[in-house]
Amino acid sequence: MGDHVMSRDGAPPPNYSSTADVGDKKKKRKKKKKKGKKTSAEQASATKYVKDWFYADSTLPSSPPSSCLADFEVPKSVWCPEPIVFELHSHSICSDGFLSPSALVERAHRKGVKVLALTDHDTMAGIPEAIEAARKYGMRIIPGVEISAMFSPREDSGTEEPVHILAYYGSCGPSRFEELEKCLANIRDGRYMRAKDMLLKLKNLKMPLKWEHVARIAGNGVAPGRVHVARAMVEAGHVENLKQAFSRYLYDGGPAYATGNELLAEEAVQLIHRTGGIAALAHPWALKNPGAVIKSLKGSGLHAIEVYRSDGKLAGLGDLADLHGLVKLGGSDFHGRGGHDESDLGTVNLSVLAVQEFLKLARPIWCDALRDVLLSFAEEPSESSKFKKFRNHEKDVVSPSLCFWLTDEERQTVEMEAMRLKLSHTVVNERGIPISVIGK
Known part of the structure; x- marks a missing residue:
């Protein structure tokens, strides 16, 4: 049919010209071709950059000694031509996920993921186990954490809202680890207080839960989160499923919602800076006013925001990222709950150009x-x-x-x-x- 659109009866549309626009169309096609070649060249260059990073620096000997393999490095002997799939947002039982770090890595491997960021809420306890498990699959682990924070605009103290800041670190983990861990431990302590406040609110709503029930679901040494409370609500018969628990009671600002010891969002970004990490705003599409949050956090040193989603939607956030010069990232936010409403590992399609920009x-x-x-x-x-x-x-x-x-x-x-x-x-x-x- 060419470049024009035909009408339903097969005749050219009224504004169609069979000769006048031919020259212009040829020029447009040439421009498109050049643009396509440029894009392909950029993608080829980006692919090489990412593969060099993943497998080994191309300036190194082709067979480095085994003692010279860093945790992030994959021996060239396991090189394969498949795409290098990045998964930059996942959770294990060390916070509110359903799989152990090693089981999470195994699932990621089955789903074709080559680089996995474990980003549990307010803890990095699962990273060593994930690194160990990843070795046998030739995968890389990016040590990460999702920090609970609160954004409070200076001009309107009544509109504060919770935000989550993802931190991505190198293979040796954070510098100033003690400083980071002290802040994370304080947030985790606040999670216990927060969960108890939620139970009190649920009791007032005629939906009593026992603390021991929530603690058992969370697991030994794990700071309880909303998912653990929601699971207890399901098991107690107060709601039919997790989705109902959140949509009716536990959503941000909901009747059973509570806060803990969250950092100010700006402080979380600055902390990630000081400890040698990349700071990214998680799921900004869930915020009431993402524009204001992104603008403020950019001033504190925010590096990136999640833009790519498993449903393919960008929700206008790509423009916000471009406006503020932020790297565009994305991940599944996988918890392993099961069900049709959760994205699986590796389902967010990050372009190789986005990955190159991140690296x-x-x-x-x-x-x-x-x-x-x-x-x-x-x-x-x-x-x-x-x-x-x-x-x-x-x-x-x-x-x-x-x-x-x-x-x-x-x-x-x-x-x-x-x-x-x-x-x-x-x-x-x-x-x-x-x-x-x-x-x-």
């Missing part, structure tokens, strides 16, 4: 954090258990970390050579205890 932003930040972690370790090797929290290597500490995280040029800088020399004979045993330290 180009993240890698320098992660490298700086790695440097800080290694320098801190060099100053106090007895703290190696903290260094090894996100890594399980037993031998040389510095080589696995530097081999694949830095470019060839970065590895040859005076600063990195000095660090390598300082750490070159620092060796730890399987329990993370230093057994040989130079210069101490």
Whole structure:
């Protein structure tokens, strides 16, 4: 049918010209062709960049020694031509998910995910188990956390609303881990208080629940969240399903909703900055006024926002991301609840250009954090258990970390050579205890 639209009876539409527009149409087609070639070239370049990051830095020898494999690095021997699927938002039983970290990794592998960010609410307790499980599948784990926060506009204190900020870290985890963990522990403590407030409100609504019931569902040592309360409501027969529990009682501002010790949203973003992470606003389409939130958090250093959704909708958020110069990300927010209303792992289709933009932003930040972690370790090797929290290597500490995280040029800088020399004979045993330290 060409470039014009035919009418129902097969005749050209009234404004159709068989000759006058031919030249213009040819020009448009040429422009389209050029644009298509440019896009293809960009995509090819982005694909190479992502694959080089995933499999190994292309400047390195093709067969690096096994002791030179970082947690994020996948040996070239397992290279395959399939797309590298990123899943940047998932939860395990360490917060309000239904699967253990290792079971989550196994499911992600079955769904074709190659890079998985475990982003439990206010805890990174599941990261070591996820890293260990990912090794046998040739997957990478991005250590992450979803921080509970509260946004309160300065001009109107009565319109505060909960927001969640995703943090993505490098293979050695956060720098200043103690500072981050102290803040997360305070939020987790607030979750206990919050859950008890919810139970009190439900009791007043003639839907009593026992604290022991909620605690049992949450699991030993897990700070209870709304999902755990909702599950208890279902099991007690107060509601038919989780969706009903949230839509009627537990939604933000709902009759049984309560708050805890959440950080201010700006403080959460700044905390992620200080600890060497990438800060991304989670599910902004659920906010009352995403524009105001995004504008304010950008001023505090927000790097990215979730835009891509499993239902394919962008909800105008792409324009907001472009307006504020934010990287566009997305993830399934998988919890493993089951049912038709939950997106599965790997279902959010991130373009390779979006992934490249994310990695180009993240890698320098992660490298700086790695440097800080290694320098801190060099100053106090007895703290190696903290260094090894996100890594399980037993031998040389510095080589696995530097081999694949830095470019060839970065590895040859005076600063990195000095660090390598300082750490070159620092060796730890399987329990993370230093057994040989130079210069101490």
